[in-house]
Amino acid sequence: MERWLDHGVAPAALLPERIEDALVYLTHALGHDCYERWTIARLKQTFPSLADAKKSKPKIFQLLLEHDEVIQWWTQGRLLTALASDAPQPKAVLAGLLHTHRRRFKVSALVATVDDQVDEANRWLSLIESRRTDTLFTWLARSGRFVNKDAASNTIDAPDDARALILFLRERASRSRHTLRAYATDLRKLINWTRDHGLGPLSDLTRNDLVAYREMLALPRATTGASGEQKIKRASDSTQARALAVMASVYQYWFDTGYLVANPASGLVSTNASRNTFSSSRFLPPTVLAACDQWMVDTSQEQDIAVLRRRAIWTAYRYSGVRLAELAWDALRNLPRVEVDDNGGWTLYVHGKGEKKRAVPLPMSAVAPIRSYRVARGLNPDPSSYEVLPFIHGFKGGALQAGGLYDEIKLIFRSIAETLKATDPGRTALLEAASPHWLRHAYAKALVVDHRVPLPVAQSLLGHASIQTTAAYAKTDLTQLREFVDLSFKQDVPR
Structure with missing residues (x-):
């Protein structure tokens, strides 16, 4: 046995x-x-x-x-x-x-x-392509023209791209699951483009190939919306920059460790972009947020566990400002989880960027939906301090991960958009474009602009590495800045 x-x-x-x-x-x-x-x-x-x-x-x-x-x-x-x-x-x-x-x-x-025994290659490569890992491994398990054949100077001792890519992910991206997920997404873009053009392996790509990939990222592409209609969409500048940065990081790592004899990506990507230029424009206007909050009121009597779970997910994003992946279950850290203090206050703990555990107090308006969802799962309404189980469960076992959480929020946006379709096409289009991260922006704006929470406090709640990122939310609304200016120079106005 x-x-x-x-x-x-x-x-x-x-x-x-x-x-x-x-x-x-x-x-x-x-x-x-x-x-x-x-x-x-x-x-x-x-x-x-x-x-x-x-x-x-x-x-x-x-x-x-x-x-x-x-x-x-x-x-x-x-x-x-x-x-x-x-x-x-x-x-x-x-x-x-x-x-x-x-x-x-x-x-x-x-x-x-x-x-x-779990095969290491499959575990790492499944992050890039979960359903066809064997096919991906076969495609990567080759070496191109720029691979260093000298074992003495190939310091990572990688015989092919598969092993070299696994070592890159382990060393450069594994300290944060958020970074790892982002790297995997952008590596998938590069690999799919390479395969679609009959090129490869990655160590065989020339500088001209990578220039063509960079140009492809800037091209508009057709996407199919929830209603089935086609739209032309262009990747944002930040999305393009991130994809190019990951590409450059891979080739730089391979060249520095001696796996490649040349770096075809050298100089293709500017690394001097300042983080201080952050400015979010993806906000849900107050009227749209009000329509979303009305959805919570309209579904308050529902007893179906699927609806109760959806309400709990919405509540967590709406009132904690967490990133999408921070609500996904991490079994090794037992996060995210909710704790209740002696005074009945609820606090959501998440594993954020930079390997940091973050505590976010939840308002009392967020407690009832989460309690109802817990009761429907057969749990006590209030979590115990020793509880070890996913905050949001999956109907097929285990926990709902980032993809499933994203789909649940999008389903809420689409259902609300459907009710507004006939009377308000503008708000309908906005809801169809919205994502869970827009709720994080709304949370940050509520702190920084609407309620003027001190920036260090808002930074702590949002988990920003730089306070300048937190302060950037003040740029999104001139109302508060205008009020500050008016108050500052009120007595200087000529009579």
Whole structure:
């Protein structure tokens, strides 16, 4: 029988051999019930009275009035309840939990087979192309004309582009999951363009090839909107600059480490762009935000867990200003998570840029939607301090990641846009173009412009590395600046 190791504790601990004992271990390790067998006798032993049992476990109490045994088990981010005859077997529940938390619980190396070991190349390359990793590896596992064949000066000892690219990602991008995700996205653009033009591998591209890629990034392209109509869209200057910066970084790393004998990207990308020029124009006007808030009011009586989950996602982005990926579950850090202090205040903790943990107090208006969603999952309304589970669960198991979170917010925008389509085409178009990051801009504007929160405080809440980025939001609205000027020179006005 396989033995499993819990790598979430130090030193790593073996799970008990008996299935029932292993499930008890997981209950304590994960901070929520995993598999519980309830009878009337156990209710009497657990609670001071049957009245307390009825109040705490109403569904279980009701079922036990007519049946001998009820099972509660954790699956796909929810605690479900059913009669013992309808519930899954403990072994199946345990297998599902171990699979969901496979980054933490692994088969002990003492009994693991080769098939149990995760291939490093597939793990890294799946970040770039998750569905066709084998095809991508085959395409990359070659060496072009600029590869250094001298093993003595090829300091990373990479035989082909696949290995060289993995080493680049590990060394240059792995310190932050946000950086890693961004690098993977831009590398996918470069690789897809190279394959589409019958070129490659990457170490075979010439300077002229990279110039052609740079020109392609600036070209407008046709996109299909939610309504099915085609639009011509051009990538923003910042999107182009980021894609070129990643391209240049790869070739510079390969050249510096001796994998390449020449750098075809040298001088193609300017690295002197100042961060002080940041200025966001992607805002939802107050009337559009009001329409979005009205959607929350209109859906407040919904009991469907899909709608409750969507409301919780919207609430988190709307009232915390987090980045898209900061709401995606990180099992190794147990983030994001919500904690409740002794005074009933809720705080959202996320893993931000620069490997920094950030605390964002949530307003009381954000509490009710999150509580309702937790109750629908079978959890206590308020999270406990020892809870270890995704803030937003996936319906197929595990957690909803950045792509799924993005889709949920876009679905809200589209549903609101549909209600405005006949009467307000301008706001409809704005909602169709909006993304979750616009809510971050709205949060920042509310802090800096609307409520004049001190810049260091706003910087801390937003997780900006530079206070100049935070201050840039004041440029987006001249109203406050005009008011400051008027107040400053009020007495100097000629009478």
